[in-house]
Amino acid sequence: MKKSSSRLANQSKRQRVRLRPAGFGATALRELRSARHYEGLPKLAYPFHDRDVVVTSCGRLCLHRKRINISLVLAGQKLGIKEVDEGIWLVSFMHYDLGYFDLEQKTLQPLDNPFGTRLSPIS
Helix, strand or coil, rough: HHHHHHHHHHHHHHHHHHCCCCCCCCHHHHHHCCCCCCCCCCCCCCCCCEEEEEEECCEEEEEEEEEECCCHHEEEEEEEEEEEEECEEEECCCCCCEEECCCCCCEEEEEECCCCCCCCCCC
């Protein structure tokens, strides 16, 4: 019984391949490998910050026995943090300042979008 069902599955697969519209072949036939090699992010260092910390897999920083929510998007990434006032910390990723957090509130308060469009003043 298994042989007949697998034979039917193979037959229906062949039929699906034959019924595809032109230009919708197998993915490997349509896509080419990039000529450039991706090496990932450079080693991140924050020499002007007080500490380098790694975001946990659940998107948090652990600092002074407190867990500060940052973002799941940055899980596993190294961030630089700098104390700008007592208990208030600036968070940076690469050369972008993301925002501030304090140890009481325990959440990141974002700055304006560092990746957004920048308008130069018209003189």
